[in-house]
Amino acid sequence: MESKQSQPGITYLVDCPDEDVDLTFKSEEKMSYLVNDSMKKTFTLPHGGKVDVCHDNIACLSLFSGDLNHSIFALHLPGDETQVVAVYLHREWWSVQDMMKTSCKSRSGLVVVSSIMERVILFLMSQIIFGILERTLDEEIHFSPHPLEEFGKILWQDGEAVGFYTIKKKGTLCNRCNGRSYLLPVLDTLFVRTPWRRKGLALRMLDDFCSSFPQEEALGFSYPISDGMYEVCRKFLEIHQEERDRLYEVESPGDWGQRRNVWLGLQLRRLPKHRQSPQTINTDKANKDKHKEGKVPPLSADRAGPALSSWKTPGSHFEMGGLPTSTIATPDNTQRNSGTKRAADHTDECENTKQRRTL
Numbered sequence: 001m002e003s004k005q006s007q008p009g010i011t012y013l014v015d016c017p018d019e020d021v022d023l024t025f026k027s028e029e030k031m032s033y034l035v036n037d038s039m040k041k042t043f044t045l046p047h048g049g050k051v052d053v054c055h056d057n058i059a060c061l062s063l064f065s066g067d068l069n070h071s072i073f074a075l076h077l078p079g080d081e082t083q084v085v086a087v088y089l090h091r092e093w094w095s096v097q098d099m100m101k102t103s104c105k106s107r108s109g110l111v112v113v114s115s116i117m118e119r120v121i122l123f124l125m126s127q128i129i130f131g132i133l134e135r136t137l138d139e140e141i142h143f144s145p146h147p148l149e150e151f152g153k154i155l156w157q158d159g160e161a162v163g164f165y166t167i168k169k170k171g172t173l174c175n176r177c178n179g180r181s182y183l184l185p186v187l188d189t190l191f192v193r194t195p196w197r198r199k200g201l202a203l204r205m206l207d208d209f210c211s212s213f214p215q216e217e218a219l220g221f222s223y224p225i226s227d228g229m230y231e232v233c234r235k236f237l238e239i240h241q242e243e244r245d246r247l248y249e250v251e252s253p254g255d256w257g258q259r260r261n262v263w264l265g266l267q268l269r270r271l272p273k274h275r276q277s278p279q280t281i282n283t284d285k286a287n288k289d290k291h292k293e294g295k296v297p298p299l300s301a302d303r304a305g306p307a308l309s310s311w312k313t314p315g316s317h318f319e320m321g322g323l324p325t326s327t328i329a330t331p332d333n334t335q336r337n338s339g340t341k342r343a344a345d346h347t348d349e350c351e352n353t354k355q356r357r358t359l
Helices: 027-037 117-132 201-211 225-238 262-270 285-293 331-358
Strands: 042-044 050-052 060-064 068-076 080-089 092-095 111-112 151-155 160-170 184-192 219-222 248-249 259-261
Touching: 042 259, 060 080, 060 117, 080 117, 111 117, 111 201, 111 331, 117 160, 117 184, 117 219, 117 285, 184 201, 225 262, 248 262, 259 262
Parallel strands: 184 219, 219 248
Antiparallel strands: 042 050, 060 068, 068 080, 080 092, 111 151, 151 160, 160 184, 248 259
């Protein structure tokens, strides 16, 4: 394969035809080739610094969830595996910033991800840029790598990829183990790069998501919704009041007992802390009208759904074969903890009753 300089009309890698990009080499073969081909070579950073291209500064990354056949090599700063500066594709090293660019004028606005290189850009934005380079210390959300067949759109602006969102389509499998399928379209991930934030781009992508499914009675957001995404939803639903009854935070596969209305959740978040319910409220389709009429009493603590939890991401650890992983406080754990607390409260109540009887 030729390098980009020897191909007329090709400025950036995303503009290469898919047949010119091979991501299926075996890792052992790639590493052997890199060590031999890049011996005594360095990569020049945008600010002029240089990084040695050697085994100790290279990590192998799997591109897609559940797929070990597609991978790329990432070059990181010496002694800091989280600071990825370049990736190896098409027989040369490309900076992360250049990987985000295109010379194709037709790539403008929201474009459906279709080519293999667009999927690489989706990976870089979700796992490298959001996952590591632009990650704030207080950020608790972490995106898992997307499956190879994931439906997504990249937002292009002025020749550069500035954001994306991905969808779990209705009818697609939740995972390969239980055989359950999503019962509604679910917005799974959404991201805008830091230099392009506060310009209405997240609202633009959310509007595109809603307008893409005009016939659907309900649309979902993957549980849990981050604080930043809640703020985007608040602004969106204040403008588009017709969508308030249609957007839900859902757990897969998205049955009515696994949904929580986003607008209702926003109103509960505004209440003073002493008035907020410690549990989320599940909205059941069969009782939807009864709730509006006031015929259904508030859910008890035993019937209410689990409280919203957030991703707990351990310290970043970037090693050969993968990216940082995260853990989540699962609904089962939340329910078990709640059950333990109720049991403890019941024991204390019994002890207090015994003391009163003694007195």
